[in-house]
Structures are given as C-alpha cells and as structure tokens.
Amino acid sequence: MNTLARVWEDQLKQEGYRVTKPRRVVLETLASGAVHLTPEELYRRARRRHRRIGLVTIYRTLTLLERLGMVQRVHVEAGCHSFAAVRLNRGHHHQLVCRTCGRVEEFPDCALDSVLHRLQTRTGFAIEAHHLEVVGRCPECR
Amino acid sequence: MNTLARVWEDQLKQEGYRVTKPRRVVLETLASGAVHLTPEELYRRARRRHRRIGLVTIYRTLTLLERLGMVQRVHVEAGCHSFAAVRLNRGHHHQLVCRTCGRVEEFPDCALDSVLHRLQTRTGFAIEAHHLEVVGRCPECR
C-alpha cells in the first residue's frame, strides 16, 4: 500500500470515521493515479480493486475526503467535476491543469500573496480565502 | 438597447447568423445583468423580456455566443456552469466577493500576469485561461 493512502487512513481514524474496505479502495486508487479523476473514472478504476463497490460510495467518499482536505475539487471544461489528491506538501497550493490530458501540476502561491495583500489594502476587504485555477496544455499535448 | 448588445447583434449578422427575437433577448439580458449568470438564472431573467422563450434556446444561444467569444464560461464551486459577458474595452477582470453581503468588487489582474508568465516558462505549459476568485468581508461587513 501507498504511503499517502496510509497517512489518509490514519487521518480518517483520527477524525472518528471508520476505515472500511470501500474507503480504503478509494484512497488507494486516488493515491496511485497521477492525474485528476472524475467520479466516473475513479469508479471504473476502483472496481478493479473491489468489484462490489458502488458509484454512490465513490461520491460519498469524495465529499468526505474533500471536507477533510485530502482531495481537491477541480473544475475543467469537459466533465466539469474532477478530483485530485492533495499530496503531502503542507502549504496552500494551486493547480495548473492540462486541458487535453488532465495532467495536474501544483505550484505554491507565494507570488500571489503580495497581489492579495495589495488588494486588501486598496479595497478594505478582509481577505479570507482564494481559489486560483490555471488551465493550459502541457508540453506533451501541445 | 445597450451598446454592447448592439455590437453583438452586428457581429452575429456578420458571421451569417440570424438576429432573432430570442437571441436579442439573451444578448440584452447578458449585457445588462450581473457579472455571471447560470443558464437557469439567465432563463428566469430573459423570460421577463420575452415570455415564450424556451430554456433550450438559452442553452443553444450560450453555446453559440461562447463559440463567437462574446461570453465566457466560468466554473464556480456551487452551480458549476456560469456565463459572463465579455465586455468591451475591458481586459480580463477578477472578482472579490464579500462572504457576508455578496457584494462584488472587480479588479484587473495585471499583477497576476507576471506570475503566470513565470509559471509558463518554468513548466512548459501553454497557459490558456485562468480563474481567480477571492472571498473575504467587505469594509461594511467587518
């Protein structure tokens, strides 16, 4: 089993959730897939590990994992909702998504911080959160 | 009638599409409305101008306008698909939304450009689009 999946399992337990077979399968599938997955695609892959798993469980588990910050929802043109594993990197990260193959590159937002800080000063808003998503085509797909 | 809507009409004609009543209504509603609208909300508003308009036409017109670059599809957390008018003489803008009262402040992304440019160089991606949304509390609501 993958390290990331094991860490997630511990976190689930810690938060008082049960570590069930379907959940373990979803975690492993997410942790081992390099790209971001739609619920449907995740379902297809998860079934290779556990034939009886239901699509409903995929949706429920994704919602839970999103709430716990283990996966991140990504919006892309085709097949609007996709989910990407939030890797072990601590701080806040943003995503660069390839429109064609779905590959995700993460990057830190250090440069954005100064932009937001200036914005805060100028508008008087107390900035609490932000969401940046960049879409393009990766080197291989160009 | 709004200037923006008139320009769009001309553009439609230019491209060989017919300027029909439903299309005119959608254009006017988009040009005069909020920053971005879901198809459903656009439908609700368009009906105030033309009672017989169908939701199907809203979808079809949005697809057409998007292809012609007059509106831009935006993905947001809740109610995934929204459409924003691409205004005249106004570059790309971002939104600063107040969590409490919903007030929207727009700001240009000049500072973001350099961030994205560096990102492009470093990753080899061809960056095509980005979406930044900032949430906070406005001066009045703090």
Place this chain on the structure above:
DNA sequence: ATCTTATTGAAAATAGATTTCATTTGTGAG
C-alpha cells in the same frame, strides 16, 4: 409578398448526482 432554410419551443431522452432504505460491517465493550 413569397420562398427557403435557420431557428425555435415542447417533449422525450440522456447524463450526472443525490436521497432513501434495508442490509452489511467496523469497532469498542464485555
């Protein structure tokens, strides 16, 4: 005014996501 054909609206079909509920299964207590 007439003709041609793009466009429309209603209904049906499809796709995606959520709710319901009876059954199963983790997990902590004994």
Place this chain on the structure above:
DNA sequence: CTCACAAATGAAATCTATTTTCAATAAGAT
C-alpha cells in the same frame, strides 16, 4: 473472541441539468 450497535454500504428510485428530436415558425433574400 464474541456481541451489539451505530456507521457505512449498495441498489433502486429520485432529482436536476443538459441535449436531442422534430414539427412549426419566422428571418432575410429575392
């Protein structure tokens, strides 16, 4: 280890968003 019970699951039903189909309508050229 076994039991009991709440949490979690899966199948079916439901709901919501979007697309397709097709006969009727209306824009725009002549």
